[in-house]
Amino acid sequence: MRDPEMVAARIEAARTDRATVLDLSRCGLYEVPEAVRGLEHLESLDLQFNDLEGLPGWLAELGRLTDLNLQANGLEEVAMLGELTGLRVLSLSENNLEGEPLDFLGRLTDLRELALIDTRSDRLPESIGDLTRLTDLDLYLGWFNESPESLPDTLGRLTELTRLELSRNGLTVVPTWIRGLTGLRVLGLWMNEIAEIPDWIGELTELRELSLPGDPDERILAVLRGLPHLRKVSFDFEEVDLP
Numbered sequence: 001m002r003d004p005e006m007v008a009a010r011i012e013a014a015r016t017d018r019a020t021v022l023d024l025s026r027c028g029l030y031e032v033p034e035a036v037r038g039l040e041h042l043e044s045l046d047l048q049f050n051d052l053e054g055l056p057g058w059l060a061e062l063g064r065l066t067d068l069n070l071q072a073n074g075l076e077e078v079a080m081l082g083e084l085t086g087l088r089v090l091s092l093s094e095n096n097l098e099g100e101p102l103d104f105l106g107r108l109t110d111l112r113e114l115a116l117i118d119t120r121s122d123r124l125p126e127s128i129g130d131l132t133r134l135t136d137l138d139l140y141l142g143w144f145n146e147s148p149e150s151l152p153d154t155l156g157r158l159t160e161l162t163r164l165e166l167s168r169n170g171l172t173v174v175p176t177w178i179r180g181l182t183g184l185r186v187l188g189l190w191m192n193e194i195a196e197i198p199d200w201i202g203e204l205t206e207l208r209e210l211s212l213p214g215d216p217d218e219r220i221l222a223v224l225r226g227l228p229h230l231r232k233v234s235f236d237f238e239e240v241d242l243p
Contacts, residue, residue: 048070140166211234
């Protein structure tokens with residue numbers, strides 16, 4: 001949908017009303033409209049499902065921005081986002097970040113939610129461990145694996161995480177740094193090539209939902225039965241009862 005008049009009307013309404021939320025999703029945008037630049041009061045900007053190929057440097061002038069959704073665009077370079085240090089929620093899902101260093105993420109230390117679904121990026125920076133306020137990390141359908149340069153051990157410092165989604169990646173083992181994330185309530189590992197689920201999964205006593213690859217065996221089912229809050233367990237596509 002390309003309707004310049006509608007886009008202009010939304011921006012003008014946000015300016016007139018000093019609205020804190022602006023929705024420009026699904027507007028067929030190739031660039032962020034210059035008129036957004038003056039909306040320094042914005043706290044939430046939704047630009048998902050457009051055709052953005054780049055981000056303007058002036059975006060960093062929106063100093064009150066806490067929520068930015070850039071899902072499903074054509075972005076290949078996003079390093080300037082490191083200037084938006086007040087962000088709490090960021091989605092970069094479904095962009096083409098292949099070969100793009102994500103080192104800027106370490107500067108966004110106020111982040112609570114980060115979505116990197118199918119970005120084609122295959123490496124998180126060591127500085128990801130500085131995002132100690134992060135509660136939700138979504139790497140579903142990623143290009144990550146268990147190699148140190150892909151998923152660094154510093155992820156184990158994200159002890160505030162309550163949801164971690166690692167399904168449909170290139171994992172062959174469960175990363176050991178997950179063991180220290182004892183506050184996790186939701187953990188997704190399905191559609192990986194993991195041959196064995198470690199017994200220490202039973203130390204994640206706050207788990208409510210867990211998805212695992214492969215077929216259940218009695219050993220791991222016995223471990224899961226010891227998790228006091230676990231209510232939903234699935235192995236790839238099938239949900240399993242834990243009597």
